[in-house]
Amino acid sequence: MFFHSMRHELVETVRKPHLWALLAWYDIKQRYRRSVLGPFWFTISTAILIGTLGLLWATLFKMNLHEYLPYFAAGNVIWTFIAMQLNEATTGFTQFESLIKQTRLPYPSYVLRLLCRNFIIFLHNFIIVIVVVTFVGNGWGWVSLLAIPGFLCLAAITLNVSFAFAIICTRYRDMIPVVQNLVTVAYFLTPIMWQSSTLPPQHQWVAELNPVSHLLDVARMPLLGEVPSMVSWMTALGLWLVSAGCACWLFARTRHRVAYWI
Amino acid sequence: MSAHIRAENLSVEFPIYNASHRSLKKAIISASTGGRIASDAGHRISVRAIDGLNLDIRPGDRVGLLGHNGAGKTTLLRVLSGVYPPSSGSLSVQGRVVALTDIALGIDGESTGFENIVLRGVIMGLSPKEIADKMDEIAEFSELGEYLNMPVRTYSSGMQLRLAFSVSTCMTADIVLMDEWLSVGDAQFNAKASQRLESIVAKSSILVIASHDRGTIERLCNRTIMLEHGKVVEQT
Numbered sequence: 001m002f003f004h005s006m007r008h009e010l011v012e013t014v015r016k017p018h019l020w021a022l023l024a025w026y027d028i029k030q031r032y033r034r035s036v037l038g039p040f041w042f043t044i045s046t047a048i049l050i051g052t053l054g055l056l057w058a059t060l061f062k063m064n065l066h067e068y069l070p071y072f073a074a075g076n077v078i079w080t081f082i083a084m085q086l087n088e089a090t091t092g093f094t095q096f097e098s099l100i101k102q103t104r105l106p107y108p109s110y111v112l113r114l115l116c117r118n119f120i121i122f123l124h125n126f127i128i129v130i131v132v133v134t135f136v137g138n139g140w141g142w143v144s145l146l147a148i149p150g151f152l153c154l155a156a157i158t159l160n161v162s163f164a165f166a167i168i169c170t171r172y173r174d175m176i177p178v179v180q181n182l183v184t185v186a187y188f189l190t191p192i193m194w195q196s197s198t199l200p201p202q203h204q205w206v207a208e209l210n211p212v213s214h215l216l217d218v219a220r221m222p223l224l225g226e227v228p229s230m231v232s233w234m235t236a237l238g239l240w241l242v243s244a245g246c247a248c249w250l251f252a253r254t255r256h257r258v259a260y261w262i
Numbered sequence: 263m264s265a266h267i268r269a270e271n272l273s274v275e276f277p278i279y280n281a282s283h284r285s286l287k288k289a290i291i292s293a294s295t296g297g298r299i300a301s302d303a304g305h306r307i308s309v310r311a312i313d314g315l316n317l318d319i320r321p322g323d324r325v326g327l328l329g330h331n332g333a334g335k336t337t338l339l340r341v342l343s344g345v346y347p348p349s350s351g352s353l354s355v356q357g358r359v360v361a362l363t364d365i366a367l368g369i370d371g372e373s374t375g376f377e378n379i380v381l382r383g384v385i386m387g388l389s390p391k392e393i394a395d396k397m398d399e400i401a402e403f404s405e406l407g408e409y410l411n412m413p414v415r416t417y418s419s420g421m422q423l424r425l426a427f428s429v430s431t432c433m434t435a436d437i438v439l440m441d442e443w444l445s446v447g448d449a450q451f452n453a454k455a456s457q458r459l460e461s462i463v464a465k466s467s468i469l470v471i472a473s474h475d476r477g478t479i480e481r482l483c484n485r486t487i488m489l490e491h492g493k494v495v496e497q498t
Contacts, residue, residue, distance in 0.1 A: 018384050023381070102361070102367050105385070172284060
């Protein structure tokens with residue numbers, strides 16, 4: 001019988017990685033077809049953005065380029081991963097309409113497929129971070145390895161949130177532009193282009209109370225040779241628990257209805 | 263455990279959404295104003311595609327679904343394949359189900375024939391290992407030879423169907439669901455395809471086939487269910 005409980009569906013998703021990892025790999029292969037560079041086109045445009053904006057900002061605000069450019073590059077590449085995943089998740093189920101209407105695959109596999117796809121693109125873009133940190137920044141050390149658990153935590157939270165968004169945006173189509181706008185606003189309100197240290201003391205709270213800023217820090221700071229603060233780690237773990245709880249609650253309530261909403 | 267399909271008082275209702283039902287804003291306004299101002303958000307129209315169906319299909323049953331367009335045949339097949347959970351009533355399906363309703367599902371024009379065998383196989387629920395084991399047999403059956411290294415978009419529609427058919431019918435199952443008897447390719451290939459289809463049906467424990475063609479159903483089935491507006495009007 002098909003997925004008698006939510007638990008069963010989640011377990012089946014994990015047990016069948018070919019439903020998301022393999023299909024995501026084929027999606028990426030698709031982008032390499034008829035184009036030698038494939039997703040590297042995306043990397044090039046990100047590199048140009050980071051290069052020009054980095055130089056411009058460093059000159060305009062007289063910042064130290066050796067410090068600012070790696071910071072901006074790491075933050076921007078990580079944020080691009082989050083933003084692309086959240087934006088694509090708004091059509092996370094509707095873009096697979098033909099599949100969902102014909103066969104019963106576990107629903108989380110669709111959103112995981114998007115996540116894997118975006119992770120592979122992230123790896124392409126990560127080359128920029130490697131180049132910038134190696135040649136402009138502080139180089140690499142043991143601390144850099146902390147970025148791996150940090151990024152895993154960030155990816156897990158992004159998955160939970162994007163899964164919830166996928167469900168909500170399938171039912172309420174007017175939420176698609178709302179989510180997309182939220183993602184854009186979050187980019188400006190989170191210290192990515194600007195550093196929280198440049199904020200005047202009375203406005204420091206913008207960065208400190210912003211959970212996304214802590215989430216970004218657990219993956220970004222190790223790349224810059226610093227250990228993330230305990231507050232950032234705790235915030236990230238808390239976010240993971242809350243987002244997993246919300247996503248499961250929503251999924252348990254809606255998994256019998258998703259096919260009807262497509 | 264032996265395969266079976268059992269349904270009790272099974273109903274499937276499709277909500278028909280228009281722009282305002284799709285809107286979270288409208289939903290919130292109607293909740294906060296008691297539905298007075300945004301009364302349009304309240305009256306949701308729904309279509310009952312299957313209405314109080316009772317089924318008891320046992321091993322050995324070959325069931326033919328008959329009915330006009332829109333009678334609920336395809337919806338019933340989708341319910342049996344797990345796509346639409348029942349809106350009310352109960353359904354129990356036991357056994358491995360293979361749905362031959364859309365054999366080209368998952369096929370991607372830009373990918374090569376070999377890649378599409380993997381893509382289609384994964385969507386059907388096969389593991390990469392199972393696909394690798396069957397790869398040669400599928401390739402041979404399709405008779406596409408060297409073409410399997412070419413993108414599927416370069417195929418003729420007959421060749422595409424042959425590929426889709428070869429993968430879709432590569433495994434046997436306890437329960438086979440079919441929407442019309444499949445007919446693919448030229449006369450020679452079609453004869454071979456029909457033979458393969460018959461052997462899958464013969465090995466399966468249960469067949470449910472929807473068809474407009476009385477002849478097909480009389481030839482294959484030992485039971486028929488006549489649907490009209492989602493209700494069973496005649497059952498043997």
